[in-house]
Amino acid sequence: xxxxxxxxxxxxxxxxxxxxxxxxxxxxxxxxxxxxxxxxxxxxxxxxxxxxxxxxxxxxxxxxxxxxxxxxxxxxxxxxxxxxxxxxxxxxxxxxxxxxxxxxxxxxxxxxxxxxxxxxxxxxxxxxxxxxxxxxxxxxxxxxxxxxxxxxxxxxxxxxxxxxxxxxxxxxxxxxxxxxxxxxxxxxxxxxxxxxxxxxxxxxxxxxxxxxxxxxxxxxxxxxxxxxxxxxxxxxxxxxxxxxxxxxxxxxxxxxxxxxxxxxxxxxxxxxxxxxxxxxxxxxxx
Amino acid sequence: xxxxxxxxxxxxxxxxxxxxxxxxxxxxxxxxxxxxxxxxxxxxxxxxxxxxxxxxxxxxxxxxxxxxxxxxxxxxxxxxxxxxxxxxxxxxxxxxxxxxxxxxxxxxxxxxxxxxxxxxxxxxxxxxxxxxxxxxxxxxxxxxxxxxxxxxxxxxxxxxxxxxxxxxxxxxxxxxxxxxxxxxxxxxxxxxxxxxxxxxxxxxxxxxxxxxxxxxxxxxxxxxxxxxxxxxxxxxxxxxxxxxxxxxxxxxxxxxxxxxxxxxxxxxxxxxxxxxxxxxxxxxxxx
Numbered sequence: 001x002x003x004x005x006x007x008x009x010x011x012x013x014x015x016x017x018x019x020x021x022x023x024x025x026x027x028x029x030x031x032x033x034x035x036x037x038x039x040x041x042x043x044x045x046x047x048x049x050x051x052x053x054x055x056x057x058x059x060x061x062x063x064x065x066x067x068x069x070x071x072x073x074x075x076x077x078x079x080x081x082x083x084x085x086x087x088x089x090x091x092x093x094x095x096x097x098x099x100x101x102x103x104x105x106x107x108x109x110x111x112x113x114x115x116x117x118x119x120x121x122x123x124x125x126x127x128x129x130x131x132x133x134x135x136x137x138x139x140x141x142x143x144x145x146x147x148x149x150x151x152x153x154x155x156x157x158x159x160x161x162x163x164x165x166x167x168x169x170x171x172x173x174x175x176x177x178x179x180x181x182x183x184x185x186x187x188x189x190x191x192x193x194x195x196x197x198x199x200x201x202x203x204x205x206x207x208x209x210x211x212x213x214x215x216x217x218x219x220x221x222x223x224x225x226x227x228x229x230x231x232x233x234x235x236x237x238x239x240x241x242x243x244x245x246x247x248x249x250x251x252x253x254x255x256x257x258x259x260x261x262x263x264x265x266x267x268x269x270x271x272x273x274x275x276x277x278x279x280x281x282x283x284x285x286x
Numbered sequence: 287x288x289x290x291x292x293x294x295x296x297x298x299x300x301x302x303x304x305x306x307x308x309x310x311x312x313x314x315x316x317x318x319x320x321x322x323x324x325x326x327x328x329x330x331x332x333x334x335x336x337x338x339x340x341x342x343x344x345x346x347x348x349x350x351x352x353x354x355x356x357x358x359x360x361x362x363x364x365x366x367x368x369x370x371x372x373x374x375x376x377x378x379x380x381x382x383x384x385x386x387x388x389x390x391x392x393x394x395x396x397x398x399x400x401x402x403x404x405x406x407x408x409x410x411x412x413x414x415x416x417x418x419x420x421x422x423x424x425x426x427x428x429x430x431x432x433x434x435x436x437x438x439x440x441x442x443x444x445x446x447x448x449x450x451x452x453x454x455x456x457x458x459x460x461x462x463x464x465x466x467x468x469x470x471x472x473x474x475x476x477x478x479x480x481x482x483x484x485x486x487x488x489x490x491x492x493x494x495x496x497x498x499x500x501x502x503x504x505x506x507x508x509x510x511x512x513x514x515x516x517x518x519x520x521x522x523x524x525x526x527x528x529x530x531x532x533x534x535x536x537x538x539x540x541x542x543x544x545x546x547x548x549x550x551x552x553x554x555x556x557x558x559x560x561x562x563x564x565x566x567x568x569x570x571x572x573x
Contacts, residue, residue, distance in 0.1 A: 071534040079537065094340075157421045162506075163339055164534045182338065188423055188520055189506040191530060202411060203421055 031073015031086030071164030088166035129223035141185030159208035213281030320547035358429035402499035447481020
């Protein structure tokens with residue numbers, strides 16, 4: 001009885017080790033949910049291309065794409081937990097300093113705008129644009145009702161993002177001049193673009209910030225008003241550089257990329273890769 | 287033969303030691319990792335109300351949120367669980383009892399994310415409409431969701447406790463002329479109390495540690511509601527905070543240390559609740 005039990009224990013201990021040897025090449029990509037659609041589209045196509053090229057090779061390239069936010073992307077590539085990081089903002093000076101030894105290299109593939117978005121109910125009620133000062137006051141909690149900016153008599157659900165999110169950095173940098181601005185007016189904090197989109201769509205009086213590709217009929221982008229002139233968010237205004245809140249979407253590697261990672265990044269910058277950028281709803285980086 | 291069973295006992299003791307070491311090791315790890323933040327802020331860490339990464343780390347809103355959400359969930363779940371447990375244990379026939387129990391135990395195994403998504407798509411909207419709120423992501427929503435999540439566990443374990451009260455007790459009570467209802471409430475319920483307490487403690491443990499479901503509906507706002515008893519405003523709990531920020535801070539730095547200190551706080555809270563629960567039970571059994 002005892003010998004059987006011992007054998008059993010030894011058997012459990014031994015079995016898993018020889019099985020886990022898997023040598024097929026793998027690229028792990030982690031980070032911004034804004035860049036994610038580009039990465040997952042590209043990963044799918046690139047895996048297929050590899051399959052055709054290396055037809056006889058038994059090892060198939062696998063690309064794993066995971067979300068987490070720009071901060072997570074930069075952090076994990078710098079720490080060697082992933083091969084490529086995705087970021088929808090610049091690497092901040094403090095991150096540059098902290099990860100100096102990792103020699104982070106930025107490969108920009110697309111241009112995106114961060115929209116100030118509102119629930120469709122408010123959009124239909126006539127709010128089509130706001131000034132920077134108004135948005136600032138809403139996030140500071142000085143303006144709490146839509147009627148103060150010419151909308152219906154309804155309280156504002158101010159939706160903010162987690163502080164390490166790239167979209168928030170870019171948006172707050174424009175509104176407050178400070179990427180980590182404090183926003184006492186906040187009612188809800190969300191994480192990914194998907195989560196924020198859902199929460200704003202579910203509400204009938206919300207304001208928030210979203211990447212250009214996430215705008216739809218329930219979550220409407222508003223224009224930025226400045227001295228009577230209004231800049232609306234369109235592909236044209238992003239391309240021409242008129243819309244004020246734009247940013248680069250990038251992939252980040254620790255040091256110069258090589259091998260499969262290099263090939264993947266080159267594919268993203270190729271005309272075919274840039275076509276995928278367009279399909280994902282962003283502006284190709286030229 | 288004697289020798290063999292002795293050997294098995296040692297194997298089992300060894301396994302037991304592994305589990306003890308895991309619990310102890312986790313506790314020590316949390317203390318070790320959170321030491322820098324306590325060195326920096328001292329016990330103000332638990333009293334501070336502001337959490338700004340890189341500037342201030344105050345855990346009070348998260349502490350408050352976790353406590354309130356769990357307490358509310360318990361308040362919601364207890365009457366319901368007890369009522370249904372009494373019904374299943376004392377009034378159902380054995381066959382239908384097994385059926386109901388099987389379904390309940392199935393529910394207890396549903397992962398948190400499923401509840402979370404249901405919470406986002408239905409519960410938060412219902413709560414918003416029913417109470418006429420500005421937004422449905424509130425403390426109350428999280429509590430309701432948690433109550434639904436821990437109900438099967440609390441219910442099925444309470445029922446087990448009632449069921450395990452010896453049949454002679456019931457027979458005696460009925461023989462003395464008590465009604466079935468009186469037997470259930472005056473004889474079975476008090477006898478089953480330690481088991482019910484254990485069920486509730488297990489439920490509290492799960493409620494306190496639940497991350498993803500709470501994270502999706504609680505609003506994730508690091509602020510104590512104003513006024514403090516306003517359960518219809520968004521707030522933050524400890525696991526939800528960890529879920530949102532851990533990936534960014536992982537491994538080192540003050541931020542990580544602060545998050546680990548939050549983890550330690552949760553660990554201590556669950557420990558305390560279990561300790562108090564056990565004390566309470568012991569005192570009862572002595573008297």
